[in-house]
Amino acid sequence: MRNLRDAPRITKSILTAALKAVNHYHLTAQALGAADGVAASEELVKELETFFSAFGANVPERDDVIARGLSKKTREQLRQLANADEVAFVLQLYRELFGPSTEIDIPIDLIDDQLGATTSEDLPTATDMGVEQESRFSEDMLFQFFDVRSGNKQFPGFNRWYHKYGRDPWLDEASFQNLKEGLPNPDWSPLMPTWAQMVAIKAILRLSLSPAPDPGQGAVLLADEVGLGKTLQVIGTVAFLNHLALCDEENRNRPADLVKYVGGHVPQSGEPHLPDLPSIVVAPGTLISQWAEEIRRMTLPKSYDILIYRTGKKSREEFWRKNDGLWDRSAHRPRRKIILVAHATMAAEARTYLKVASSITDPCEGPGIADGNSMSLFKLDYLVMAVDEIHMLRNRNAIYWGVLALSKHSKIRLGCTATPLNTSPKDLASIGRLIGVAGMMSPDVEKELRGLDSELRRARRKLTAEEKSLSAEHMRMRLAGDDPDPASDPLIGIRQLQLQMVGKLQARFGGRIIRRNDRSVDWQGIPVKDVPEYVEYSCLLKLQQEEIAAIEGARLQAQTRLGGRHFAERLQGLTAWLI
Template sequence: MLLLSPFIIWIGSSLRFAEFCGARAAFLPPPKFLKTRFTFLEMPTQTIASALLKLYQLGIWDLPTWQDLTGTFLNFHDPTVSVLPKGWSAADLANVRSFYDQYCAKPTEDAKIAFASSNRGTTLPGRKKWQTWVTSMCKTAKIHEKIAACFSSANCHPADIEVDSRKNGGPTYIPYCVDDIALQLLGSETLDENGRLLIRYRLPLQAIAQCTWYNLTRRLDRAQGRFDTLEGQVLAAFNGLNQSKLTRAQVASVIRAVARWRNVAELINTAETMDRVEHMESELERLMQELGAEVTTKKKKKKKSTSSPLFKLSNEMIKSLATDDNVQAIMNMYREFFDNPETSGNDAPIIEYHQNVLGPLEQSANGGDTGVEYEARMSPTQLAENLGFIQGIPFSFNNHRRIDGLNPWTSPQAFVENEENIPFLLNLDLHWHQLVGVHAIIRRCFSEKPSLNRCTGVLVSDEVGLGKTYQAATVVAFLADAAIRQIAIVQVIPPILRERPYLGGEKHIPHLPHLIVVPGTLMSQWIDEIRTLFAPKGIDILTYPMAKDERQFFWGPNGPFTATNHSPSSIIIFVTQSTLQKEYGELYSKKSKLGGADLPWAQPELLRSVTPERLACSLFGQRFLSGIIDEAHTYRNNGLKHTAVLTLLSKCIVRMPLTATPLQTSTKDLAAMGRLTGIPHFFTHEAWNEEKEDARELRLARKELPDGYDPLKDDDSERDVVKLKQVEIARRMYANSEGHVIRRTRNSLDYKGVPLIPLPLLTTEYVYLDLTERELGIITDHGSSLQEK
């Protein structure tokens, strides 16, 4: 037995051998001659619940990123400082502590894993409570989704791996992704100076990632079984077009069928399936083009398809369907399924229970709305004249809009002023509060004297429905027009720029493009809004591609950016959040080293492999006149996503983060919004120390709340010490914002004392929805798949 002990150590503890050898050694196989003789000595299977106990031992609840992700602060041995999961009592915490103490008492790591993972033997209330909470937390914190995103960023997603290697591929591929996973879940504190995850965290984190890998491979296996069935539905839908009469419903059926089939094919992701998808998508594009819809071909075909056409339409069939209304409806559906393939990953708003913490942001010291005190008494005429808007709107805007949502870019005939169109046409006007917002943004970004250190950004945090999109677009139009006026023979400079001619340290507005970062699901909506506002051919609207080779081509000598005939200041580039983060991951290291490496938002270094030529063919190698970040609150948490957008915003002169909910989960969200805006204070060590102290004081304040206190029912402000502390923090942060925050609400008043947008009384009607058998089946299928995740 003594002779065998070294081999037993190798097999039974090979994973812990990785703590000495590093990440790649974590999955070294045992010697070949041992595989058949000692296979009974396998290590117990690690579950997420047992892995998190090990990580608790390593202190992950002291890490801000993990605290934010879980919304908890656990200290089993000091309940007074713990912020418990929702629904936990002091008795629950005591039971979990008892379970944890028994876990720690086990003599070996294998015994600990077996104990924590087991559901057999003596019933332990703490074990059940812990396992149940871990399962729930993984869903609410989207742990598996975040890990899957790391797999994708590293090109190691099971969908990227050939079928035969998927099931057992986790041990091979997970080590390549574990540094990214740690950054997303635990934060940069767990990485060494080279951006690598510290050894002590590797094994439990890899075990959690392995669970994600297993779930993904199961989904892929199910997708394989559905592929042929869905392909048959696509072919049947296309065949249905070859009828004597073409209908909108038939085209819609084709769009939905191709979209469903493509989604399954992308999960399977073999060369054969993707070739078949490419043919189907090209046929769908041909269908859209024959109907008269604008479709941008996503990429050039590598080779001419030899497959037969799936449909053939006669001129009579096309004419019967190709009306403006039909084409617009079909195009909207096509965009819904094919223009926005990226998932935005947006977090649902989780507003803290104190609804009036934003009070300091909603009202300035003199009682007016925050950020627009100067404009509060100006009339629409005064505001427009000061901005140089001749008819109350920018020169590059359309004069009309349609009540049915059509725009002159895609439906120019709908804007011809004739008897048929006039009932649908309305003057395109800006509301008073929108003119106020634009004037305040320009006033804050421009100055009377040059100042290199001046903040040239404004956080626009108006409530939903007040038109943040219109305000941001109007600022873009103002800047584009002002840049062109500077080089005109007869310069007609807006009065506000005569008073405040300097943008930072420069008097000349540079001719640079504008960047708008949006969730993928909102891309088409944003483009429709821009087309509603801007006159055709007055600007160029470009969408930044997802694929790496297409992104590099975008900036090249023959790419879309170079090919445009417009001045750069009249170009708007749209990019999705996922594309931004993907390109950032290709260029920058994961560990911050530039200027304050101990700050979680410090800018990182470029990867050594990134050449100046490669950087120049990316978003991060450009400069932009303005940068608009829609749904800015999704970037509130420190980490890769936050650092990526900060790095990009450092390339933008005028910054405009847009969000209706600047406070999502805690007051530190306001500091994150300050960094996106470019306010100097929120980049300092002082600000970081304030955030940590605020978190400590809020934890202590929660302990002072009386038992049974419900902040949603009890309106005693003086009794709620947490709310008082939050308001104090918010007031301090607003003072540090130097007036670069705009916030109006539905209760705000205009210059005449009238509510900004009078809303009718809310009425609620309950109706019975009778679902078809097919609709019920869809809901059941999707519900089952969600439960399995």
């Protein structure tokens, strides 16, 4: 902030550095519960609000503070900030870090009864969501539905065997061909989706197929707890859709209760009901290779072309180059192609080919295509779009707009989220829009969120210094693994307000959230989750002297190799923060 106050000329880089530094200090002070630090950080936030009100940013009203005025010189510098793009950039960053809901969003788990989930005694469990109909099916009934023959029990399009150490028939076909039924080898096991996974795939199909073309169909949020196999559910859905298309081509009967139309797809005369379109998976960069490996391990050898879409102009040209590019070179038909895209690559694609700007006010409509001549991911239609770790896409930035644009070109839109699910109102609304839930594509949602923000901010301002200190103590106790008395939490009123809003937003999903947990059971009452309970620990780490020395050594080595004072200062700052 000192740099911002004293700078002879205010630039984009100075404003960006100030925003990130204040945000980091503010969050750290809250996490550590340092009363003086929290008070100091709030003063800095208020000072930032004064700066950004000069841009026209929507900052909260404050009854307890008279904002520090800006000098005539400073206001003139802000007005002359390089260009409109730089103003748009810093405004967008300000909104992401300090906009509505930043300091009051509290993770809340999904509320089962708010989705209208029945609690009838005839259901296996009232905690399961989105699979109320399918949970009644026995394993044999699911086998019949998925056209699994009783003799070999092989899911359509899947391999028969699964190697626990990662071998796959795409690269090692000979090993798989030599396997026989009953072979006593602990490294191999039959590859058959579990009852819970088949139930989820059947629910996805029910929520995606309709008796007549219906654009509202196809949106599903897969929110199972860790260990229930969301990756398999996505791959299984793609595989079974290809099986249905093959049944149509060969004039074979489909499952009796499965209708033909996918979402809003209207087949032309002579066209199949299932469109011949590729599928796309958008995932964090660290998971792209894992997705490729799982597709190879699960599906029949070479039954799909797995196309990894990479960042950079040269890589894009190699992917789309006519006739000999990666896309055209693929011998498979479109529905047998699966494109894998990293989150960062999707952001770069959006910045290159979409009209992304902070002036976009409608979070549902999204930007148009900027370059009408170049080929891009936004010029294809997709049968299935799956977004892994979708909860990471809460802010309206380049990747948000990119996924939203893909969603509008996808018949089936699956969002996969980690556990525990962060379901603050803002996050849940963003997820619903990204997968095209009809109930989330209304201006009323934004109006509801703004109303809640106002209520929550008023409640937050009423907290006394003692209540804020007690809230920080609760946070410290949870970080230490203790369980504070929730009744004594001064934020309980804020949590209740959020619960009401989350309940309303979940109802807008219309039963399109699939979620099971460690209490879920199958049709026989047997728990569906046979892995150890998922436990997440949050803690503060204090580095040993040897570790500090190693980090310092790496910093000096990087400084020697890369040079540059600015880069070295950033590394030195990181070392100091870790210490």
